[in-house]
Each structure stands twice: as C-alpha cells, then as structure tokens.
Amino acid sequence: MGWWSDEGDGHKGGLIAVLDDGCGGHRDAIAADAPHAASSSWWRFDGSEGRPRAIGVRVVCDCSGPTGHTVQTWRGTTVHPVDFTDRDHTEGTDGESPHGPYAEWEREHLAPSAATSVPGNVTALIDAVHQLLTELAVQRPLAALTAAARLEGVAGTASTRAARAALDTGRSWTNIGTALGITRQAAHQRLSPRIRLAKEADQVPPAPLLLPAVSPRLQEQVDALKPFVGTVLRSDGLTPGGTGKTRFEMPPHRPSGLDGAADKDAE
Structure with a gap:
C-alpha cells in the first residue's frame, strides 16, 4: 500500500x-x-x-x-x-x-x-538557458562570461526579493535555507544584509523637483517686453503662497483696427 x-x-x-x-x-x-x-x-x-x-x-x-x-x-x-x-x-x-x-x-x-516546487515553465527556461550558455562557452567564451555575470545579478536580485517576501509572509530562515539548499545560518548570512539595504532604500524619499523662481529683475525686464511679444511670462516664485511653477499666458487679443476707433471715440 x-x-x-x-x-x-x-x-x-x-x-x-x-x-x-x-x-x-x-x-x-x-x-x-x-x-x-x-x-x-x-x-x-x-x-x-x-x-x-x-x-x-x-x-x-x-x-x-x-x-x-x-x-x-x-x-x-x-x-x-x-x-x-x-x-x-x-x-x-x-x-x-x-x-x-x-x-x-x-x-x-x-x-x-x-x-519550493519550481513551476514547469520556469524549469524549462532555466534548462534552456543552461544549454545555450554551455554552447556559448565553447563558441564565444567571453560572451558567455558576460551573460553569466548578468544572470548572477538577476539571481541575486531575485533571491533578495524572494527572501524578503518569504519573511513578510511569516516564513522562517530555516524555510529559506531549505529552499536554497543551504543551512539556516548560511541563508541568513547571505541574504540578511541585502534585505536590510533594500529596506533602507525603500525608506529614502525621492528628491523633490524644484523649479527656480524668476528673479524680480528678470520679471521687470519681461514685463517691459509685453507690448512687443505675443506671450507673457509670469512666475509665482518660491514665495509664501506661490507654487514655485512657471507658466506662460497669452495676452488679451484685440482685433486690429478697433484701437484707432476706440481712440477716436475717446476724443
């Protein structure tokens, strides 16, 4: 039985x-x-x-x-x-x-x-890569070394992510070691520093993107050009209440010929 x-x-x-x-x-x-x-x-x-x-x-x-x-x-x-x-x-x-x-x-x-069972499609892919690298090592050994180095990097990143996910879901270092075919202590020694660095990287906020404000002197020069240009540059600046963003605005359009008529009416 x-x-x-x-x-x-x-x-x-x-x-x-x-x-x-x-x-x-x-x-x-x-x-x-x-x-x-x-x-x-x-x-x-x-x-x-x-x-x-x-x-x-x-x-x-x-x-x-x-x-x-x-x-x-x-x-x-x-x-x-x-x-x-x-x-x-x-x-x-x-x-x-x-x-x-x-x-x-x-x-x-x-x-x-x-x-710890590896899906069949992943196993087939690993076997195929192994066969290709074996052939490449004979035909183009330096290219095979380059490819192997890239694979080592991919494997290291994948191991770190997988171990971190395993710990987050309640798995132990013994479980991780078993999956890797090594002892608990060896798994911890290999992956614990990598996981710590990954967590520290996640906690670093991205650097803010700041746009420089237009200086008052430059704004005066731009304002002086208003009658001669088709766009007006304005800046909120990095001042209280400002957004720190620069924007472009079109000046009011006045149909040609109306200015003279309006001036005559005003007279």
Whole structure:
C-alpha cells in the first residue's frame, strides 16, 4: 500500500515498521529483517513466522524526479502506534486521525515540497538557458562570461526579493535555507544584509523637483517686453503662497483696427 500525491509531482508515501533495537531504542526495519516474507511492508512485522514484531511505524516518502527515478527518500520523525487489526487506522487514512501518519506526510512533507516546487515553465527556461550558455562557452567564451555575470545579478536580485517576501509572509530562515539548499545560518548570512539595504532604500524619499523662481529683475525686464511679444511670462516664485511653477499666458487679443476707433471715440 502507498499514497500518491494528488498533484502528480512524484511523491509516493507509505509506512515502514519500527523495531526494537534491543538496546532500549528503536530502528527502522529493513528487508533483511523479513527474509522469507513476500515484501517488507510494515504489516509483515507482526511477530509471526519468526519475523520480529514492530513496536510502531514511521512515515517515508520516495520522491522521484522528472525521469521517474527516486532521487531522495524522506522519513518522518514521529513513531506512530501500530494496530495490526486495522491497517487504515494505523496509516491514518481512515479520516479519524488528524495527527496520524498520513496527516504527517501531508503536513510535514508535501506542503513544504509544494512551496519550493519550481513551476514547469520556469524549469524549462532555466534548462534552456543552461544549454545555450554551455554552447556559448565553447563558441564565444567571453560572451558567455558576460551573460553569466548578468544572470548572477538577476539571481541575486531575485533571491533578495524572494527572501524578503518569504519573511513578510511569516516564513522562517530555516524555510529559506531549505529552499536554497543551504543551512539556516548560511541563508541568513547571505541574504540578511541585502534585505536590510533594500529596506533602507525603500525608506529614502525621492528628491523633490524644484523649479527656480524668476528673479524680480528678470520679471521687470519681461514685463517691459509685453507690448512687443505675443506671450507673457509670469512666475509665482518660491514665495509664501506661490507654487514655485512657471507658466506662460497669452495676452488679451484685440482685433486690429478697433484701437484707432476706440481712440477716436475717446476724443
């Protein structure tokens, strides 16, 4: 019997028998402990036919890669009680064991694995870039070095942003280290200074954009040119009540010929 992940991501869980090691402790059963049994499944270690009797069971998971071959085996830390008369209850698949083996497998292994699982399109892209750089390193090694340097910069920025987001959502440095494949201490040493600098950069306000005010002397010169130019330059200046902005205004338009008529009327 075994459990397959619903996501189809290559996780096959199950139980192994835990035996008394004869020294006051326990150990996981191996196939040699039941040489004449059809399998080394946990329920075979029931004390019959000369086989040792299990004192408990432990969760294991064979995790396979894209090719389907097992790349690692995960083992739970809890020794669960065994009931040879009820396999479903022992495995925790009866729906009545929220802290049983099956629940531990989902909580302690599948959930963290899903959190660090890289989407297929990203994995394909990384593989493609790796192949291209491998070929470029032979054909144009200096160009490959330039591209690799850019990738290192991109990866560093992405790592900093991802670690900061992980911490903001309640993840620990242990989680971050696991995702990077390094220890908690190494992850903290690598990324903590970068995150601190990023936060400090976020707190620096942008420099204000100030437009210089037109001096009073310049304004007088502009005003003196009003009768001769088509636009009038005005400035609020950096004075109380002013906006510090410069604007252009069109003077009132007076139709040609009316000025003379108005002057005659005034006479």
